Amino acid sequence: MIPLRAGRTKVPYGQLYGGLDGYSGLDLTTDKSAFIWVPIHAYLTEHPSEGPLLLDTGICPAQAEGHSSYYGGTVLEYFTDDEYDLPAGQRIEAKLALHGRRPEDISRVIVTHFHEDHIGSLPLFPHAEVVLGRGEYEARDSLVLGLVPLAYERSVAGVTRWRPVDFTGPEVGGFSGSYDLFGGGSVVLLPTPGHSPGSTSALVSLGERRAAHRRRVVHRAAFGGGRRATDADRRRRAFHRLRTADAVAAPATAGPRRVAGA
Numbered sequence: 001m002i003p004l005r006a007g008r009t010k011v012p013y014g015q016l017y018g019g020l021d022g023y024s025g026l027d028l029t030t031d032k033s034a035f036i037w038v039p040i041h042a043y044l045t046e047h048p049s050e051g052p053l054l055l056d057t058g059i060c061p062a063q064a065e066g067h068s069s070y071y072g073g074t075v076l077e078y079f080t081d082d083e084y085d086l087p088a089g090q091r092i093e094a095k096l097a098l099h100g101r102r103p104e105d106i107s108r109v110i111v112t113h114f115h116e117d118h119i120g121s122l123p124l125f126p127h128a129e130v131v132l133g134r135g136e137y138e139a140r141d142s143l144v145l146g147l148v149p150l151a152y153e154r155s156v157a158g159v160t161r162w163r164p165v166d167f168t169g170p171e172v173g174g175f176s177g178s179y180d181l182f183g184g185g186s187v188v189l190l191p192t193p194g195h196s197p198g199s200t201s202a203l204v205s206l207g208e209r210r211a212a213h214r215r216r217v218v219h220r221a222a223f224g225g226g227r228r229a230t231d232a233d234r235r236r237r238a239f240h241r242l243r244t245a246d247a248v249a250a251p252a253t254a255g256p257r258r259v260a261g262a
Helices: 013-017 025-030 061-065 092-097 134-138 229-244
Strands: 002-012 035-047 051-055 108-110 129-133 161-165 187-191 200-206 209-214 247-251
Touching: 002 092, 035 092, 035 200, 129 134, 129 187, 134 161
Parallel strands: 051 108, 108 129, 129 161, 209 247
Antiparallel strands: 002 035, 035 051, 187 200, 200 209
């Protein structure tokens, strides 16, 4: 599993380190005094039989440089106008090229959840099968803050091969279920809802080492009234159990971490 730095975004300090009690989503869109820059990552896995697999895609240049036109006519035009930065060398196609890959080489993309910093470059992969938790897929048209669809239309419009999955497989490391993507246990998807309705994490086991990609398992603002600290604590404990089984946790949005295969 190869981490690909795909730009950066701003998040509230308290979202990563706790301390959001009393805040609402509206508070955090109007007062950004406590926001900090954090890196965005996608992950490339060279699967020995299934070929290159991408987990999340990061943001695209239009989100960072043409924000008003990309989100024109929605509240995102105003609320997130200064939250993305994407140098040319960190575009997902540039990062793939460093490893000898092009977007057209990627036949399958796992989407952990529909937040914009995870799916902005999804239009580069119109040919790919897009795998995600069924809960996330079914919530794609639900309105965040009653205003914006969870899945922003422009970011997902090119997808033609959706593959929503159900976590009906056995419990893994304390998670309530699982989905074995290829059979044989090489890529197992895990349900981690809370940050988004159907968020998904992935446990990749290739050779003798394993890497657990986790989407943000942190305290969060009450966007849409989702679950908060108790879910985060439960998932942290589950990821700790995976760590004791020699899995390396790779956060979706956090500081640099060592990842299996890097």
